[in-house]
Amino acid sequence: MEIIIEHINFVGSFVFAISGALVAIRKKLDPFGVLIVGFITAVGGGTIRDMLLAERDVFWLYDITIIYAVIAGITIAIILKERLNFFNKPLFFYDSVGLGLFTITGVQIGLDANLIPIVCVLLGTITGIFGGVIRDVVVNEIPVIFRKEIYATASIGGGGIYLVLIHFNVSNPYLQIIPIIFIIVSRILAVMFNISLPSIYPKENDS
Secondary structure, eight states: OHHHHHHHHHHHHHHHHHHHHHHHHHTTOOHHHHHHHHHHHHHHHHHHHHHHSTTSOOGGGSOHHHHHHHHHHHHHHHHTTTTTOOSSSHHHHHHHHHHHHHHHHHHHHHHHTTOOHHHHHHHHHHHHHHHHHHHHHHTTOOOGGGSSBSSHHHHHHHHHHHHHHHHTTOOTTHHHHHHHHHHHHHHHHHHHTTOBOOOSSOOOOOO
16 A cells, blocks of 8 residues: 555656646746746645644655656656647646545545544645645646635545545555546546536626
8 A cells, every 4th residue: 555655646746746847837937937836836735744744754855756756747847848738728637637646645644644534535635735726826826726616626525435445445556546537537527517616706797
């Protein structure tokens, strides 16, 4: 299990680094700016998670493979920025993949820390979304989580499914693959069909 989570963490860092770098490139930042935004996107959520867990070291400080993953993701985004646009909305795709991967690592780390299930799901959601939140704040955009898009909801749903699969003793790697796919597909379908959470604000009259 631990090795699988480490691999997921590695891939998640790589994908989120691409996501952050693409945002920075779109904002026309210089290479150093691209590096910083890509880095905080990749490690932001996991850093907040580890800081909340007093007995856990911040994951990227002692795992050089995460640094390699981040640098690789940023480099690929810079070199292949045009070719990475093979989706209509490439940024949202990479964000969705990173969200799915990091949500599961966060939930599992919560379980390893003997936290109650609902807190584990919240920890997974924090891991999945806060790198993107920090990224958007840095580049002066409204974070996706604060819009009506299905984002944190998909993360919470995937984390819940992961706990259910654990309860029914589903074996690896299906235990991880199923909730990850759920999160990614939920995000893709929500964007494709313009599915969003209802607004809390009353509709304005046309008059």
